[in-house]
Amino acid sequence: MKYFNFKPGVMNALDMHKLFNLAKKNIFSLPAINCIDTNSVNSVLFASKKKRTISIIQFSFSSAIFFGGFFYKKNSIKSAIYGSILAANYINDAAKYYNVPVILHTDHCNKENLPWIDGLLDHYNHIGKSLFTSHMIDLSNCSLVENIDICSVYLKKFSKFNINLEIELGCTGGEEDGLDNTNINHDKLYTSPIDVFYAYNKLIKINKFFTIAASFGNIHGVYNKNNIKMRPLILYKSQKFIKEKLNINNNKLLNFVFHGGSGTKESIIKESINYGIVKVNLDTDIQWHYWEGVLKYYLNNKYFLLSQIGNPEGKNKPNKKFYDPRSWLFFSKKNVIDYLFYIFNILNCNNLY
Ligand SMILES: [Zn+2]
Numbered sequence: 001m002k003y004f005n006f007k008p009g010v011m012n013a014l015d016m017h018k019l020f021n022l023a024k025k026n027i028f029s030l031p032a033i034n035c036i037d038t039n040s041v042n043s044v045l046f047a048s049k050k051k052r053t054i055s056i057i058q059f060s061f062s063s064a065i066f067f068g069g070f071f072y073k074k075n076s077i078k079s080a081i082y083g084s085i086l087a088a089n090y091i092n093d094a095a096k097y098y099n100v101p102v103i104l105h106t107d108h109c110n111k112e113n114l115p116w117i118d119g120l121l122d123h124y125n126h127i128g129k130s131l132f133t134s135h136m137i138d139l140s141n142c143s144l145v146e147n148i149d150i151c152s153v154y155l156k157k158f159s160k161f162n163i164n165l166e167i168e169l170g171c172t173g174g175e176e177d178g179l180d181n182t183n184i185n186h187d188k189l190y191t192s193p194i195d196v197f198y199a200y201n202k203l204i205k206i207n208k209f210f211t212i213a214a215s216f217g218n219i220h221g222v223y224n225k226n227n228i229k230m231r232p233l234i235l236y237k238s239q240k241f242i243k244e245k246l247n248i249n250n251n252k253l254l255n256f257v258f259h260g261g262s263g264t265k266e267s268i269i270k271e272s273i274n275y276g277i278v279k280v281n282l283d284t285d286i287q288w289h290y291w292e293g294v295l296k297y298y299l300n301n302k303y304f305l306l307s308q309i310g311n312p313e314g315k316n317k318p319n320k321k322f323y324d325p326r327s328w329l330f331f332s333k334k335n336v337i338d339y340l341f342y343i344f345n346i347l348n349c350n351n352l353y
Pocket of ligand 1: 220
């Protein structure tokens with residue numbers, strides 16, 4: 001199915017919201033893939049082009065630093081700003097060469113790291129445009145009032161550059177990027193519709209370019225999730241609550257984001273798409289497939305990878321073509337791409353253009 005004609009390159013928030021409206025209408029969702037380097041970015045661009053989908057490429061604070069090749073601790077805010085700019089410049093060009101539209105986003109930014117986003121905004125002011133489609137500000141550890149007060153300030157700043165704001169309500173459990181919520185009170189893992197309405201009401205007065213990561217039992221990472229129940233119905237209840245409060249005829253007014261998508265049952269993902277999940281975050285499963293490609297390559301070629309010279313075919317035979325990083329990175333990327341094809345099917349997002 002062909003839905004639209006977006007230009008290749010990084011989309012702005014206006015186009016992104018048009019796409020989200022199409023997603024809600026036609027029951028699909030977009031994959032948000034945490035990237036760390038050009039290999040992961042290229043895998044996403046290649047897979048997206050092949051299946052004619054639009055992916056969301058996102059960087060966490062530490063992944064932005066990693067992309068730039070900087071040391072984590074040293075001037076970490078500055079390194080995150082530079083790393084994000086380097087990554088964004090690469091992707092803005094690469095998406096055009098691959099001839100694919102793409103959404104570019106920064107993942108969880110907590111209160112302490114807000115100077116990261118401030119630095120990016122300074123850069124946009126300097127160059128006269130934004131390099132990203134969207135930024136997330138995660139103040140789920142603050143009170144609801146403080147969370148939305150600070151987010152309102154940023155949404156106003158973002159409007160100058162047509163940038164979307166992703167907020168978090170409730171709390172995603174588990175651990176990701178040094179953010180540890182593994183011992184959190186389970187009540188916080190479920191957002192109340194009243195809180196969602198409060199946030200919506202405040203933010204919509206500024207503009208409509210925001211998305212909401214409302215927690216419904218989601219956990220970052222992949223482990224035994226049996227002791228915590230995912231309740232996508234919370235999303236449905238929030239949509240219904242807002243519909244009744246505003247007295248409108250729209251069952252899916254809100255754009256919800258699914259954090260901790262890795263390791264989630266297909267049925268839960270599909271159910272949540274019905275309730276307005278337009279973005280599904282995938283980090284841990286991408287990490288695994290990136291690694292698993294190398295693992296399989298190693299296990300298949302082990303005796304050609306233990307020394308530079310000498311293998312089962314002869315003690316003086318060179319192993320150069322086996323340990324050439326392009327050999328094993330190829331299988332790493334291929335494994336990620338195959339996994340993305342599988343995810344695109346679940347999210348029903350193939351053949352969008
Ligand atoms: Zn997350």
